[in-house]
Amino acid sequence: MLDCAIIGGGPAGLTAGLYATRGGLKRVSLFEMGMPGGQITQSSEIENYPGFFEEGKTGMDMMNTWQEQCFHFGLKHEMKKVDNITKTGEYFTIVLENGTKVEALTVIVCTGSVPKRAGFNGEDEFFGKGVSTCATCDGFFYKGKPVTVLGGGDTALEEALYLSNICSDVYVVHRRETFRAAPPTMERVLKKENIHLVTDSVIEEAYGGMMGLDGVKIKNTKTNEITDMPNTGLFVFVGLNVRNEVLKDEKDEFICKTNASGQVIVDLSMRTSVAGLYAAGDLRIEAPKQVVSAAGDGSIAALQVLSYIQEMD
Numbered sequence: 001m002l003d004c005a006i007i008g009g010g011p012a013g014l015t016a017g018l019y020a021t022r023g024g025l026k027r028v029s030l031f032e033m034g035m036p037g038g039q040i041t042q043s044s045e046i047e048n049y050p051g052f053f054e055e056g057k058t059g060m061d062m063m064n065t066w067q068e069q070c071f072h073f074g075l076k077h078e079m080k081k082v083d084n085i086t087k088t089g090e091y092f093t094i095v096l097e098n099g100t101k102v103e104a105l106t107v108i109v110c111t112g113s114v115p116k117r118a119g120f121n122g123e124d125e126f127f128g129k130g131v132s133t134c135a136t137c138d139g140f141f142y143k144g145k146p147v148t149v150l151g152g153g154d155t156a157l158e159e160a161l162y163l164s165n166i167c168s169d170v171y172v173v174h175r176r177e178t179f180r181a182a183p184p185t186m187e188r189v190l191k192k193e194n195i196h197l198v199t200d201s202v203i204e205e206a207y208g209g210m211m212g213l214d215g216v217k218i219k220n221t222k223t224n225e226i227t228d229m230p231n232t233g234l235f236v237f238v239g240l241n242v243r244n245e246v247l248k249d250e251k252d253e254f255i256c257k258t259n260a261s262g263q264v265i266v267d268l269s270m271r272t273s274v275a276g277l278y279a280a281g282d283l284r285i286e287a288p289k290q291v292v293s294a295a296g297d298g299s300i301a302a303l304q305v306l307s308y309i310q311e312m313d
């Protein structure tokens, strides 16, 4: 029986593991289907994690040191995908992909959420090298320069507003004539002189070379006209896949409360609606989707686990 099972080995899961083991728990396992590190390992540059600021260092460089630190304090990594979690009485059963069952007193779910891809040419090739899904992370790299935003919902326009304070011009490309964003957001966008709405249009191609993205080609779907936008960063906001599958039972229903988008509802202590089950990082409601906040969540969840187990004794 594990004291704590942590599912997902990104910043939230690793930090939860560090706090749980250093807090005295002996049997803590991190179930991560790949190498620990999480999504940030796809980033070619990270500038906003305090204390980690060195030119040329990647997200992978940063996360390698996290792994070492966690394993040093006794966290065990099992390179396994988790299929689902159930609670019977006081204990959780974690079912792994190969059918193996593991029991645990507590579970911290840190499986993250993945921005959807739009599917244009060059999107995968330049992802993390000029094509971004995070204005807070990468907007500053385009200080005083023009950027292109793809999407027509609330997130796209909120992020366009954020970028408009840093970048010279923000071109918001949307395939329809009208935007889906809430009216107050739309009003704020329309007041910004450096936000330009490019409707009935799609990204035809993102192009570049070894050094990353050089520009994008925008296609008007009514006229088929192609506009070349050189020297731009491209921010894509076309939806989110919350990785919440492990929290679904055999009837495809969630074992804890989630919102309409499938994000896990937690309180300020990262407690879900099920006692002993915690959620931390990008899969929880209102997550800022930053390494620093995912790590913070992980620490909070682990501290809660320590108190929960103490109360069980």
Ligand SMILES: Cc1cc2nc3c(=O)[nH]c(=O)nc-3n(C[C@H](O)[C@H](O)[C@H](O)COP(=O)(O)OP(=O)(O)OC[C@H]3O[C@@H](n4cnc5c(N)ncnc54)[C@H](O)[C@@H]3O)c2cc1C
Binding pocket: 007, 008, 009, 010, 011, 012, 013, 031, 032, 033, 034, 035, 036, 037, 038, 039, 040, 041, 042, 043, 044, 045, 046, 047, 048, 049, 080, 081, 082, 083, 110, 111, 112, 113, 127, 128, 134, 137, 138, 243, 246, 280, 281, 282, 283, 288, 289, 290, 291, 292, 294
């Ligand atoms: C290209 C890129 C650049 C970024 N740049 C920045 C930046 O500059 N600054 C910043 O603060 N943030 C940045 N971010 C965002 C940051 O990476 C995330 O906010 C952060 O990684 C979230 O951490 P997490 O632990 O919640 O989830 P994740 O990092 O998504 O980790 C979740 C982990 O769970 C694993 N997992 C999922 N399902 C299962 C399962 N069923 N079984 C086992 N394992 C599972 C996954 O393999 C993954 O490793 C960037 C993201 C990307 C993609």
